[in-house]
Each structure stands twice: as structure tokens, then as C-alpha cells.
Amino acid sequence: MRVAELTSAIKKLLESEVPLLWVRGEISNLVKAASGHWYFALKDDQAQVRCVMFRHKNQFLSAPVANGSQVEVLAVATLYEQRGDFQLTVEQMRPAGLGVLYERFAQLKLKLEAEGLFDPARKRPLPQYPKRIGIVTSPQAAALRDVLTTLRSRLPGVPVVLYPTAVQGTGSAEQIAAAVRTANQRAECDVLIVCRGGGSIEDLWAFNEEVVARAIAASDIPVVSGVGHETDFTIADFVADERAPTPTAAAQRVVPDRHALMRGLRDIAQHLRRAQRNRLQNAMQTADYLQRRLVHPAQQLQRQTQQLDQLHQRLQRAYAYRRQHQHWQWQSLAQRLQAASGDFVRLQDRQANLAQRLTRAMHNTQQRHASRLENIAQHLVYLDPKQVFARGYSMVQDANGRVVSDAATLAAGDELRVTFAKGWAKAEVKETGGK
Template sequence: MSEYIFLDTKPRVLQVSELTRAINQLLEGNVPALWVRGEISNLVKAASGHWYFALKDEQAQVRCVMFRHKNQSLDSTIANGSQVELLAVASLYEARGDFQLTVEQLRPAGLGVLYEQFARLKQKLEDEGLFDATCKRALPAFPRRVGIITSPQAAALRDVLTTLKRRLPGVPVILYPTPVQGAGSAEKIADAIQTACERNECSVLILCRGGGSIEDLWSFNEEVVARAIFASAIPIVSGVGHETDFTIADFVADERAPTPTAAAQRAVPDRETLLKGLRDTAQHLLRSQRNRLQNAMQALDYLQRRVVHPAEQLKQKSTVLDQMQQRLQRNFSHGLQQEQWRCKSYTHRLRGAGSDFRRMQDKLVHQSARLVQAMQTGQSRKQVRLATAGQHLGLLNPAQVLARGYSLVQHSDGRLVCAAEQLATGDTLRITFASGWATTEVTERGV
């Protein structure tokens, strides 16, 4: 199509869409993908996920588009003012005839070697524990002096001084001048930190510099600066670059501020805030004192109502004493009457019990005589029964039977012999007499 349009010798009126399409084909076919460096402005992150922005430098700008599938893996810190390098294809947006770059890759400016150095040093220092939160010190609430480490010509210095003067006018400020970019600046920054620590004049140090490219801020990414910050005996606030800028110094410092102005705000308290706090405290104390005074007055009124004149107190006590004396007399009289009545009652009971005592005594004598007679009668009966039982026992005694001429015959094993059938010729027998015993042998038996 493009060859036909531009090589045709016959003049032809083109449609706008034909022209923009032909120019787009020329750009896409003849301009390769290029790396371009510049600053992002007018960034729009559409709801669809696509990014639209302008890439500019001091003299020109160009429209750019980066589609969602290309920007999903990028850091969300990309914003207006970011210095970036991007790989893009030149094209023409045919619908509007706008020249634009279709971005394939995007990275912060200087990402190449410098960013790799940054990443390696950051990982090394992090592994050594220089970023550990437990190593970071708290900033003093009321610093006696504030030290500033920066270039005397830096615009950040004016911002910091203005902020310090506005927030806490009376705090002394000591400047430790040092270059903040260029060859050898990192070593000079480290020397300035060491000098401030050796002189020990300040309670807090502000390490600051204005914004710039990664190359401009590179001094704050040097290892010598990081180790000087970590070894500092004085707490350090890092305020380097803009809010989107991060340096190694920010990670090592005791506190990181997004800007030099913010670093000054972190380093000293706000005078107006302090004054307001003092006013609020004074009002609180006044209210507390007033409340205590009012409470004391109310307590005094209450105590005054309770206070009684000594004469009145004596009169009241006398009245109470009289009442107690009357109660004591009544109680004594009543108790005496009770005891007298109880004594009379016991007397009557004792008198009534005299005749009963004599009657019971006579009954006891009579019962004693009956008991003696019953015991004698019972003893006689028992003696008669005992004699009768003795006679019966004598009659049943085997010794009495044996005494009449009978004998007791037993086998050798002790069995009694009651009949001849229990015997056999040759058995040995034991014969027990009334007096003594003998053994014999059966030679003959009869039935």
C-alpha cells in the first residue's frame, strides 16, 4: 500500500486513514526497537491496566503506551518524575494520527551496571545485619544541637535550615560541609560523618541531598558511606532525593525521610505543637486544680455541718450518760426481781421435796429387805438343785459301775467292745477295771 501511494506518479487524494496507515507501516518496517531515556510525565494508569504517559527531556517529549501484559511485573513506584530507560517500538496511533512509542520493557534510568551494583551491595549489607531494625536508635525528643551533612551550595540545605528555624528556632545547627556528588564524594561524606562523631557536638545528624538521577545520588549508594552511617555514635536521619528515591544510606540510617524537608521535621519537634501541648497541659492543670479546690470546698462545707460545739457535745454526752444510767438501774432492778423469784421457786420446791424424800427412804428400806429375802430364797433353791444334780451325776459315773465289779473292754485301737461278734481269735484287748487295767488275747469266743 505504501509503495503504491508514494511511487505512483499520478496525483491522488488520500483518505486520512490511508495516510496514517501508510506512515505507521513505514515506521514499523524501518525503525527498529530502540532504548530511549527520559523522564515520565502525565502518567495515567487506566482501569484496563494499560499505562499512558509522556517521556520527556529538556527539549522534547513523546507519547508512550505500555500495555498491561508488559507492565504487570514492574515496580509500582514508577510515577511522574521518574527517570527511566525503555525499550520501545515507534508507531503511529492511526485513529488520532499521534506518533507514539509502544513500550516493551521499562527500567529505572541507569539500571544496567549501577543498579546491579546497588542490588549486590544491598544484599551484602543486609546479610551482614546493617539494615536490622534492632540496630536502629531512637531519635532524641529534644536535641541540643542538630548536625547537617551536605553541600553548602545544595538547595536541600536551605530547605532544611528553613524547616528547622520554623519548627524549633532556638536549636543550634552545625554544618559539616561535604560534596554530595562527583568523584570522591562518598569518601568525603564518610569523613564528615566520622568528624561529627569525633567532635560529638550534636544529638542528631541529618544526611541530606536534593533529588536527581541515580548517577547523581550514587555517592549515597557507596559501601564506605553505609558503613560510616552504621558505625556512627550519633543517630542519623537520611533525607536523600525525592519520595520515590531509595539509596543504601536510607536502609542503614536510623530513620529514613522521603525528602530533606521531611528529614528536618523528623529531627526536631515542632515548636507550635510543643506550645500547644504546653497550653493544653496548663489548661488541664488549671482544670484539675480548680476541681480539687471545688472538691475541697465541698468537703469543708460537709465537715462544717458535722462539727459540733464542745459544750453541745458535752451536753449530748451527759444526756447519753443519764440514759445509760437509767437503763442500768432498770436492768439491775429487773435482774434482782428475777433472782428473788427464782430463789423463792427453789425454796418451795425444796420444801415440797422433803415428804417425798422420807417416803422414798421407807420404800428403799422395804425393798432392801425384800431383796435380801429373795436372795436367800434363791440361794437355797440353787443349793438343792445342785445336790440333786450331784447325786444324778454320781449314779451316771462309769467309775461307780466299775466299782460294782464291771469292766471296760477295748480293742487295741481304743474301740469299745460291746458284743462277742466284734471279736476275733487272736485279738488283743485292753480291760479297764475300777482300779488299773490289763491286756489279754482272745483264744475263744462264744455267741
């Protein structure tokens, strides 16, 4: 068997029998070739193995890699046939310990989710117009400047209370939880922002601690979590009442945009002006209609007099027509009487009787109509304002000609016009009283 055949067989055996696996160790003898490929050794205190990571794999790494870095690599065990060297072909690389952190993250997430801390039903709505906003973060954090700048630009004048705390490092989780509890004890804010800027999973780990999650869940104040960048998710995001992708976005969630509010107010004001204008126009039209219907007593009396004259003329015409009609009937009867020569006397007596009845009926009808006409005329006399004035009454009008019927509408110094049965006079109000 040739050497090439041996190394090829060993390579196939390694790649088929040893699965893709994570290996942890320290980087040494790192060489970054001009081609972009990396060559290094991965070692611990007892052994080492050669490794290669090609350019199309290492170009996606975000964390810096150098000699002495503790890393975990996902690699394929293989054999470099030209030299017969055993090596690992690296597919992925991450700082050592991330696997443990991811496992802790997943376990805590499952635990809290089972307890119902992520349940949307327990999430509370944020106040639409908060009176005071609390911020839990580091005073030196860039996230604080971003939040304050956003709050000032969207709704300036809203008071802000800072609950300072470390957001990274040993003991930071306990400090964050304590700051959330302090904000609830003081109860001076309507909404609470828990935030910090982006970073690695280790930098953000304080927001994955159980003590922080439970403090947020127990908060009586609605909490908005704005930790890291859009792609970063922490346990605090799941527990908070609302998750914002960045600190700036968290500030945008808790306060409305003043420009949008101003536009809304302008629209409402325009609507109110339009409604007020329409209501005023309707009232003016109603007043004009009522004014047209309002008739002066003199005009009403004149119209009723005209109606009475018309009725009198119709009565006279009806009386003349009836008299003429009865005359025609009398002539017809006379002709019929004359034609009935055989019983002339009887017919003559009947004619006389009918004539008397006709005369009485005409007289009674005339008297009845005359009496009705006299009653109507007497009624009109009673309605005549001049008759009322003749009994000592008068009509009082203000400077605009409106009739005054209530002393409460007058004030001292108002000029009045008083109309009597004969003539009129101007007067000035000295004092008013009575109800």
C-alpha cells in the same frame, strides 16, 4: 517470489529469532517528526543501525536526547518492508551506563543486607527532643535551605551544626563519609541528617557508595537519610536509622511540631486546673463537715445537762410507776389475804413481812439511784470549764475566736482574748517561745 513476500519473510524471521535486547551506542542523525516519532541512527566506532522510537514510547523519557548522546535502548530487531531497511524499534531508552550502575547498586545492596546492615533490630530510635542537630550536606544545596526553614518553623531555637561536604561528583562519597565520622568524633549532636535534593541516578550515586553506607552504619549518632525525592532510594536510605522521602521530611522527623506541643501543654494545664479545682472543692466540703461536727465545750456541757435532766425525769417516772405497781400488788395481796379468812393471822404476818421487804427494797433502790445521780452530777461539775477557770486556768482565743493551744501559731503583735473564771481581757503578743 515477489519482493514484498521476501521482505515479509525476512521481517518475520528477524522478529522471531532475535529476542528483545539492550543495545548501546551513540545517537546521530536524530529527527523528531511532527507526529512525535523519533528517527535516528545508533552507532559505535564500527557500525550503525537505523532506529525508530514512536511517540507513545518517547513521551515518558525524562532525560534530554540529542545527537551525540550515549544511550542504551531496549529494542526489537525488525525490517522496514517498504524500503527493505533493517532497523530497531525502540521500546525503552536510558543514558548509557545506567545498567552498570543498577547492577552495582543491586550487588552492594545484597552484600550489605547479608551483613545485617539493613536489619531493623539495629535501628535506633530518634531522640524526641534533640538538643542539637547535625546536617551533612553541601552549603550551596537547596536541600539545606529547606531543612533549615522546616526546623525554624517547627521548633525554633534548636542549634544546628553543618558538616559541609560535596554531595555530587568525584570524591563526594569519601567526603560524605568523612563528614559523618567527624560528627561522631566531635559528639556534639543528638541526631544527624544526611541529605541532598533530587536528581538523576548519577547525581545521587555518591549515596550508593559502600564507604558512605559503612560510615552511616558505624555512626554512634542516630542518622536520618533524606536523599532525593519520594521515588528515589539509595543505599544510604537502607542503612540509616530512618529514611525520609525528602530533606524537608527528614527535618520533620527529627524535631516535633511546636504547635502540637503547645496544644498538648494547654491540654495538660487545663487538666491540672480542673484537678486542682476539684481537690479544693473537696477540701472545702470536708472542712465544712468537720466544722459542723466541732462542738464548743459549753454546748457539749449543756447537751449533757439536758441528757442528765432527761435521765432524772425517766428515773422519777420509773420509780413512781414501780411504787404504784407495788401498791397494786399490795392491794391485791391484801384482798387475797382478806379472802383467806381461814389463815388470816399467818397471812397477816406474811403481809407485814412483805411490806417490810418492799419498804427496804424501795429504800435501797432509791438510795442507789440517788447515789448514781449524785455521782453523775459531781462528774458534770468536774467537766464544767468554769471550775477549771476557778483553779486559775484561762482560755486564750485569737482575733477570729479560735482557741490558741500552740504558741508557734502566734506572732508578735497578734491580739488575743483571755477568758477567766470571772470576766475577760484583751492582750497583745510581745514575744513567743517554747515548743
